[in-house]
Amino acid sequence: MTYPSPIQKVLEQFELSIDVSEEAEKREGAATGTFQSQMLTEFLAWGEDGCFVVATTGVVELEYASIRKGAGVFDAPCRGTIELTGADRISSVGRLSSQKVEGMQVGDVLLGFITSRKGTIVADVVIRVLEDRVLLDVDINVVQQLCDHLKAYIVMEDVSIVNITADSHWLWCIGPEASALQLDGVDAHPLPKELLGVEGIAFLVKAENAVSAWEALLDQKCKPIGWYALNMARVEQSVPMFMIDFDTSNLPHETSLLSSRVRFDKGCYLGQEIIARMESLGKPKKKIITLSMQCDSMPVAGSQLWADDTTRGTPVGVVTSSAISPQHGLSPAVIAMVGKKYNADETKVFTHVGNEVVEAIVKPL
Numbered sequence: 001m002t003y004p005s006p007i008q009k010v011l012e013q014f015e016l017s018i019d020v021s022e023e024a025e026k027r028e029g030a031a032t033g034t035f036q037s038q039m040l041t042e043f044l045a046w047g048e049d050g051c052f053v054v055a056t057t058g059v060v061e062l063e064y065a066s067i068r069k070g071a072g073v074f075d076a077p078c079r080g081t082i083e084l085t086g087a088d089r090i091s092s093v094g095r096l097s098s099q100k101v102e103g104m105q106v107g108d109v110l111l112g113f114i115t116s117r118k119g120t121i122v123a124d125v126v127i128r129v130l131e132d133r134v135l136l137d138v139d140i141n142v143v144q145q146l147c148d149h150l151k152a153y154i155v156m157e158d159v160s161i162v163n164i165t166a167d168s169h170w171l172w173c174i175g176p177e178a179s180a181l182q183l184d185g186v187d188a189h190p191l192p193k194e195l196l197g198v199e200g201i202a203f204l205v206k207a208e209n210a211v212s213a214w215e216a217l218l219d220q221k222c223k224p225i226g227w228y229a230l231n232m233a234r235v236e237q238s239v240p241m242f243m244i245d246f247d248t249s250n251l252p253h254e255t256s257l258l259s260s261r262v263r264f265d266k267g268c269y270l271g272q273e274i275i276a277r278m279e280s281l282g283k284p285k286k287k288i289i290t291l292s293m294q295c296d297s298m299p300v301a302g303s304q305l306w307a308d309d310t311t312r313g314t315p316v317g318v319v320t321s322s323a324i325s326p327q328h329g330l331s332p333a334v335i336a337m338v339g340k341k342y343n344a345d346e347t348k349v350f351t352h353v354g355n356e357v358v359e360a361i362v363k364p365l
Contacts, residue, residue, distance in 0.1 A: 080142075135204070291360040322335070
């Protein structure tokens with residue numbers, strides 16, 4: 001099911017205006033004034049039938065600067081929300097999640113995996129405990145599957161499970177100044193840094209109030225940002241993301257995210273036996289790592305990796321995300337999934353960039 005953003009039309013009509021007068025006054029001979037406002041917003045499909053997100057409102061570099069130095073607002077129709085109410089809401093989530101949620105208090109936020117009986121990931125969720133409910137914030141492409149999964153295993157408990165995605169909407173506010181932003185009558189929820197690699201807060205608003213909320217954030221000098229800039233910040237911090245770098249076919253150990261998602265000192269949950277056995281006895285067949293490129297060339301997501309520069313035989317891995325890293329002199333930042341024989345620190349792998357074969361060095365997350 002497709003969930004279009006309730007502010008899609010507003011974003012389509014957004015006009016980017018760049019004021020250069022203040023900065024130009026500091027530089028002799030520089031041009032002054034403002035550029036003519038233009039509608040430059042681009043959109044990007046999020047999954048096969050999930051939604052469209054803003055790719056950029058015109059200038060990716062300015063959006064990236066807002067993330068690093070100010071505050072930017074990202075329209076997040078790419079997130080779905082499931083609401084759990086009832087006396088057993090927290091304990092029920094605990095029995096299906098790899099995270100230790102039983103001790104969570106009102107206002108607490110944790111990341112966790114909802115796992116299957118086979119130990120594979122059903123969803124990577126942001127667990128938010130509110131006064132009278134628990135919210136599971138998840139990628140839009142798996143929200144209905146997760147809702148069905150919860151209903152299949154939560155039967156006798158005092159819990160009501162509702163997919164509220166169509167009636168609610170997330171706005172992510174990113175950057176060091178984001179914590180000062182406010183919306184009347186709407187609570188600011190922490191946005192875990194382990195989700196995107198950047199600081200921020202999230203507002204969950206009613207769908208019918210999304211436009212006014214977005215405009216209120218712009219009035220507070222919060223700049224619109226798109227996925228190109230946000231993804232650039234994420235990848236240069238080496239933060240894998242669900243449904244991009246790993247998916248529902250993967251085991252938790254393959255994600256390299258155990259420290260933020262899995263607690264090995266908690267009670268029983270679905271899939272725990274397999275996950276615990278992997279921790280104590282084995283190594284995953286593959287796992288997510290980063291690549292240190294030995295040149296300035298950047299492989300794109302989907303590029304295959306080989307064990308030697310002949311690039312023959314069976315690939316040993318695949319690039320899952322890549323971006324230019326402004327924090328590291330515009331060098332390539334690359335995340336990849338690599339087989340266990342080749343994912344040790346300092347292992348050499350090779351890939352194609354255009355017609356060129358380039359070398360990369362494996363680094364742990």
